Amino acid sequence: MNRMFAIVEREMRKFFRSPTLMIMSLMMPILQLLIMGNAFGGKIVGEKVAFVDYDHGPQAVKLREAFNSIAVNIKTFTTIEYTDEVQAREDVRTGKINAAVIIPAQYSRRVYAHDAPVLGLVVDDTDQFSSSSIESEMQLVINSLTAPVIQPRMASQIALEIVELYPYINYMKFLLPLTVALAMYISVMIGGGMLYIDDKARGVHEGYLVTPITSLELVFGLNLAGSLKAILAGICLTVIGSLMAGLGTIFHLMADLELLALIIAGSIAFNGMMFLLMVRVDDPLVPRAMFGILNVLLLYPSGGMYPIAAFPAWLRAISVIDPFTYCVDGFKAVLLKDGGFVAIQYDLLFLLVFGVGTLLIATPLFKRTM
C-alpha cells in the first residue's frame, strides 16, 4: 500500500507544483461555458424583414403597426419598405435582408369577406434559428389579429395548459453539466493519459519497474492519482460554473454530496477508460492525436448539447456506452432539477461499473516489464 501511495504522492506533488495542468483542465471548459452559454442562449434580435404592400388597405395598415410594435419592443426584426416583390426575394437570397412579408392586393377585402386571406413570407431557411424566430413572431402577430374581438362563452378548441416544473433554464445553465464532465475528461486526458505516456517515454516508468512495486500497486497508484486530479477539476468547475451560470444548488449540503458522488464516479469512469486506451501505448503522439477524436466521439453524443432523442440509432448506440451521457444526466438531475439520489442512482451505478470494468480489463494488459 505504501508503494501505491508513493506513486500517488509523486503525481500529486507534480500536479500542485506545476499549476499549468490544473489551469488548462479548467480553462477550456470555462471558456466553452462562457462563450457557448452566451452565444446559444440569447434571443434573435435585429433581423431585417422587407415589407411589400400591394394592398394598402386597413388590414395592411394593422399589420404594419403590429410589425412596428415588434421592432420597438421585442426587437426580433425591423421592417424595410419594398415596392417590388421580386427585388425583395432577390435581397433575401443575397443576404441583404433576412425575410420578406408580401401583402397581396385585395388582402383587406378578403379579410373582411372571410375569403381565405393569405400573406406571403419569404425566409432564408439556411439559417434555421433566425427563420424560425421570424416565423414564430409572425405567427403570433397573425394569431392576435385573427382572434375574435368577443371571446365565445364556450371554448370550441382543446386548450393545452403547460406547467413548467422548474424556473427558466437558460443555455448557460443547460450547458453546465456537460462542462463539468468536460473538465474532468480533460484533466484525465492531460493529467492521466498524456503525462502517463510522457513519463513512459522519459524513462520514469523504467525507474518504477526496477523497484519491488507490484503491477497492481502501480496500476492502482497511477489511476488513483489520475482520478484525484479529475475530482479536483470537477469540484472546481462545479463551483466556478455554478457561480457563472447563477445556480444556487451548490449551497445545499445534500446536493453537494450528490455532486461529489457523481464527480468521484465520473472521474473513476473517465480514468478507467483512459487507462485502458493508453495501457499499451508508448508513443507520446498517440494521446495527443486521440484527444480531439475522443472529444468529438464522446462529448457530442452525450446529450449535453442536443437531446439524445433526436439522434439516429447509431449515434444513440454510442450514447448508451458513453460515460459522458451518464455524467451529464446525473449533473442535470442534481444541478438543474434537484432530483436527489434517486434521480442519479443509475448514473452512479453505470459510471462505477464502467470505471471498475475498464480498470479490470486494463490491469492484466499492463506490462510489468519493458
Added chain:
Amino acid sequence: MTSPAIEVAHIVKRYGSFEAVKDVSFSVADGEIFGLLGPNGAGKSTLIRMMTTLIPLTAGHAVISGHDVAREPDAVRRMIGVIPQALTSDPDLTVEENLSIYAKLYSVPRAEREKNIASVLEAVDLTKWRGAQVKTLSGGMRRRVEIARGLVHNPRIFFLDEPTTGLDPVSRIAVWEMLSKLRATRNLTILITTHYMNEADKLCDRLAIVDHGTLVALGTPLELKHNVPGTNVVEVHFDRETEEWQQRLEQLEGVSSVQAESAGYYRVLTSSGSKTTMQLVELAASLGESLTSLSVQNTTLDDVFVHYTGRQLRDEQVKPPVFMIPPRPGMQP
C-alpha cells in the same frame, strides 16, 4: 570462496528474428567495478535491462546476489539500485522529495528513510541542495541526484547505464571519483555500461567488450591491453598522402598493424615505439616527405577495441550527417 555478486550464463535476448544479445556469460565478484564497454547498439543496455528484471531473458540465466532474475525478480529488485541512461528524476520535485518517493517505493521504514536520505545526499555532496527543485540543478548535479536515488535503499549491487553520457569532462571525472568512493565506503558492487574508453580504463576493475550482442573480450584493462600485439602506439601525420604509406609503414621493424585514420594520418601498433619513431623519421627524410606530427603512447583500450572488433569505437559513435545544410551565399567556408 564467496559466490559472485552477479553471474550471467549464456543469456540470449531475441526480438523476433533479431538477436540483440547472443550467448553472453560473465561473472562479477563482490565489491568489484565491472564495465560493459561497447558502441551504441552493441547490446549493453539490453544486457543491463535483463539483469535488472526490466526485460525477460529469451534463454540462459542470470543470478544477482544469489537470486535468479527470472524466478525471483522481487528479491533481485530489493538487492539492486539502478540508474537508467536518461535523467528521470522529477524536475518539479525537490531533491529530497525525489529520494523520499523512491525510498517509499523500496519500502524503506520511516525511521530509516530520513537517515538514508541524509547519508546518500552527503555521499553525493548534495546536502545543501536537498530542498532545491531538480530543475534548478546543473546536468552534473542531476546525475548525482540519480545516483543518490539509486542508493537510497542501501542496495548491494549498483547498475549504472552510461552514467556520464552528456556530461562535461569535469562533471564526468567527479562522477568517477564519486563512484570509486561509494564502492569503498558502502562495499558496493558496481556494474557500469559505457562507450567512453577512458572511463572504462580509469574506473573499472574488469571489463567486458560487447559488440553486436556478443561478448568479444573479458579481463582487466591491463590484461586486455596486453592481449593486443605491440606495446606502443605511434600516431603519425604526413604532410602529403600517398598510396604507398600504408605498405611502407607495415614493412617497418616491429610493426604489427597499421590503421589509416584519415588522409595522411596513421596509427601504428609496434613492439618498440622508439625504434619505429626513428625509422619513420628516416623514411620520411629519405623520401623527401615531411611529418606534420608524431606521437608515441602506450596501447589504449581504443586499440583493444580495434583488435577485438576490427573497427574503432568512434566509427560507431560518429555517424555521418544525413542532411547537410548548404552554406548561405557569401558565407565564409
